Amino acid sequence: MQTFKVGPDYIDPLFHRAISGRPCRNLDVILTSPDYVSACVGYHSQGMDAVLIEGVMGLFDGRGGSHEGSTAHIAQLLQAPILLVLDVQKQAASVAAVVYGFCHYNPSLEIAGVVLNRVASDRHRQLLEAALAPLGVPILGVLYRDQALALPSRHLGLVPPQESREFQALGDRLAHLGNTCFDWERLTPLLAPAPPPPDPPFNVSPLTQVTIGIAQDAAFHFYYADTLDLLRALGATLIPVSPLRDTHLPTDLQGLILGGGFPEVFAPELAANHSFLGSLRQAIQGGLALYAECGGLMYLSQGIETFEGHYYPLVGYWPTVAHMGKKLTLGYRQATALQTTVCVQAGETVQGHEFHYSCLSVPPARPLWQLAGEPEGWGNSRIHASYLHLHWGGHPQWAIRFLQQAARAG
Ligand SMILES: NC(=O)CC[C@H](N)C(=O)O
Numbered sequence: 001m002q003t004f005k006v007g008p009d010y011i012d013p014l015f016h017r018a019i020s021g022r023p024c025r026n027l028d029v030i031l032t033s034p035d036y037v038s039a040c041v042g043y044h045s046q047g048m049d050a051v052l053i054e055g056v057m058g059l060f061d062g063r064g065g066s067h068e069g070s071t072a073h074i075a076q077l078l079q080a081p082i083l084l085v086l087d088v089q090k091q092a093a094s095v096a097a098v099v100y101g102f103c104h105y106n107p108s109l110e111i112a113g114v115v116l117n118r119v120a121s122d123r124h125r126q127l128l129e130a131a132l133a134p135l136g137v138p139i140l141g142v143l144y145r146d147q148a149l150a151l152p153s154r155h156l157g158l159v160p161p162q163e164s165r166e167f168q169a170l171g172d173r174l175a176h177l178g179n180t181c182f183d184w185e186r187l188t189p190l191l192a193p194a195p196p197p198p199d200p201p202f203n204v205s206p207l208t209q210v211t212i213g214i215a216q217d218a219a220f221h222f223y224y225a226d227t228l229d230l231l232r233a234l235g236a237t238l239i240p241v242s243p244l245r246d247t248h249l250p251t252d253l254q255g256l257i258l259g260g261g262f263p264e265v266f267a268p269e270l271a272a273n274h275s276f277l278g279s280l281r282q283a284i285q286g287g288l289a290l291y292a293e294c295g296g297l298m299y300l301s302q303g304i305e306t307f308e309g310h311y312y313p314l315v316g317y318w319p320t321v322a323h324m325g326k327k328l329t330l331g332y333r334q335a336t337a338l339q340t341t342v343c344v345q346a347g348e349t350v351q352g353h354e355f356h357y358s359c360l361s362v363p364p365a366r367p368l369w370q371l372a373g374e375p376e377g378w379g380n381s382r383i384h385a386s387y388l389h390l391h392w393g394g395h396p397q398w399a400i401r402f403l404q405q406a407a408r409a410g
Helices: 012-020 034-045 071-078 094-105 122-135 165-180 184-191 225-233 267-272 274-285 295-300 396-409
Strands: 002-006 025-027 051-054 082-087 111-119 139-144 210-215 220-222 236-241 255-258 289-293 303-305 311-313 321-336 349-360 369-371 374-376 378-380 383-386
Touching: 002 012, 002 034, 012 051, 012 165, 025 034, 025 225, 034 051, 034 071, 051 071, 071 082, 082 094, 082 139, 094 111, 094 122, 111 122, 111 184, 122 139, 139 184, 210 396, 220 295, 225 236, 225 396, 255 295, 255 396, 267 274, 267 303, 267 311, 289 295, 289 396, 295 383, 321 369
Parallel strands: 002 025, 002 051, 082 111, 111 139, 210 236, 210 255, 255 289, 289 383, 303 321
Antiparallel strands: 303 311, 321 349, 369 374, 378 383
């Protein structure tokens, strides 16, 4: 099965990956484009027996209160049938009004069925079934309320699967529910992939042979699968690197990507890994091409002050401290680069996404750009570091610049 996730989220795709065994791909028309999204689904659905796209928020919730980038937008673009998952725990007859509303709000969408989630009892189920019967919308799944199935959440969403013992313990239970709670006879045809257009989402040829480290461990793992594919398609060899566990940065790297994640959760371990920090400082001095986003940017700062108020010194490259704040900064941002970096050119306007609780104590003296009206980010011909997450798949020029710069550095 190939899975996809609507929107810019990095955490839900990890659950899909853990279950399907294949990278889950983000479908985001704002960070990429409608053509990119269609090609991505077509290309990665080839040869699959089933395709599942998880939506984001409510069906019609898109950028800034519009429908742009919403699950409905993606469903319309792909002509995909929709399965409405409803939390029915506090409803009986009202469920019919909710389903009626979703079906009629935009009649060009195909609501193929509903899944009733958190049903309290058999009696509750009968009430819901009776309420929905006149609408003729099939009930394709029924899940009973079960506290033992709840997954733990924290800041930024669910606790990622690799950190969640609860999730790991649920494997067999979830498989059993999957087998027993759904009407597979009617669901299976809905999951069939549409005939794919054969074009890949990006069409690039190998550029140069470079070795790039990708920070990949429990502290850093916010990457779009397509970004990694694009780098490989351009000829990069990607070496997973762990600032948590590795004693040194590999010496043969020409570039390093430090993605987002949870450095604040692992700050004690990251700060205690002196030999890794030392080798990274040395590699940066030596001219390594470096791209850091959000959690990666925090790691490059003087240190992190955690939610609990503990301070842990880190790489110390930027003259600023990352404090965990009380407010979530979240949303799409448009930014115009004021500096040429290892990734973007001065004057270039990008669409990205911000998703963090931390904030920096000191803004950059020569900012990379303005984010939501504030000076933000650092960059020069060897480095790019910002809170802004970018989807390189939809913009191969960013990956090309990074690899070219890394090749020069090597
Ligand atoms: N998007 C990210 O990389 C998040 C970084 C960090 N966990 C924060 O909340 O600030």
